[in-house]
Amino acid sequence: MAKNTFNELDSGHYTANKSKHDSEVPDTDNAELLARAKSATKYTNGLGKNPFSGMPRDQLALITYDDSGTFTVNERRAALEESAKQEFAWRQKVVAEAEYEYNNTGKLTKFFQSVLDHYKGLPLVEQAQYPDNYETKLQEWIDLDFNYFTHIAEGKNKLDIENFVSKVLTGNSSLFDNATSSK
Template sequence: MMINSTSNPVVESGLALTGSKTMTTNPGGNTGISQSPPQAPTGSFGSTTVSTMANQLSEASLRAQARDASLTRVELESLARKTVNELLSPYYTANKLKHDTEVPDTDDPTLLARAEKATLYTRGLASNPFSGMSADQLALITYDDSGTFTVNERRAALEESDKQEFAWRQKVVAEAEHEYNTTGKLTKFFQSVLDHYKGLPRIEQADYPSNYESRLNELIALDFNYLTHVAEGKEKVDIESFILKIPNSDSNLPDYEQSSSKPPQPSERS
């Protein structure tokens, strides 16, 4: 039985817990660009550039820490959505000429070259200069509004982040399907989702429901078997009470199942 079977609404509701972050139509790349496997920054820039990037990321990290300490979860969520909207919405397209002519306030040829490559990437004429960077590093670039990174650089970082997120979603849903078909459970799946959530930067965690972590912990503790309708964990409940604990059609948790086969459309970002 497929995990996304419409005859199993409990399983479908479980899949809705996979993630809140929505993505671009073409995560990780522009039309016409050949997508090669992620490369470490050292392979793309050389030692001098890596050192420059490390310094920029270190400074961006300090700014991010100060931001996270001063804003509430709701304020961080609002900032995250505002940033994504500015980088991916028609507003970005309407100001494309301005973004394409933006130049970093520096004489460093390395930084100037990276900004130019990011602009070429957004036009579909080059590979992503941030390919292969970690999720934490990509978030530092995406949400940094200090002017250190150009708008096109931030967009490129966001698209690389989306590419990595989409790859993770495909992998974890495949693992969930295997777990369900072999054990009747989704406990390991929920644990993988929880681990992923805990590893996100705070500003990206804020885009998830406030009870997201506690809900996943409940599902893990239940260790529910969907085939026998028995909770095998420490918390013993019947099927009716279990269903009340998981998302339903009115839940504010996102419907992730569609993302296992195709990324959401840009309009799904809000």
């Protein structure tokens, strides 16, 4: 479902059908819904504000993944873009916190907990895009409370924290493979 949605909203398919999407109008007489659809079309064309700006992630997911025709394609794309914007802001914050934690303690335990809490708060359709054992692996790392300075980094040698954190956030399968060590 997620792959189909991304193919429809965030690919060459969307661009190839842009004029069709721009002319799409919801099947309603409700002036507020019509105005929101018009606003989403303006936004997807770089004109104006995203009508879904600041909306909670669960509501954004309901719009993004709704293929019933209730929302126009441009509304769904605007909701997807707002969700991505919120995810990016969260990732920037959590990466800064992870770097601080690592540099001060040699650990990433709080980082893993933040990632797990964030994951659990995602709509189920978004959780489904992560590896099956994502939650389990994060919990293992939290429970391990591993100090990378004293056991893996052997002193003050720095782990490539940015690369590691990026792999955790994107659900890189190499980290979540069952054969991979929990360190």
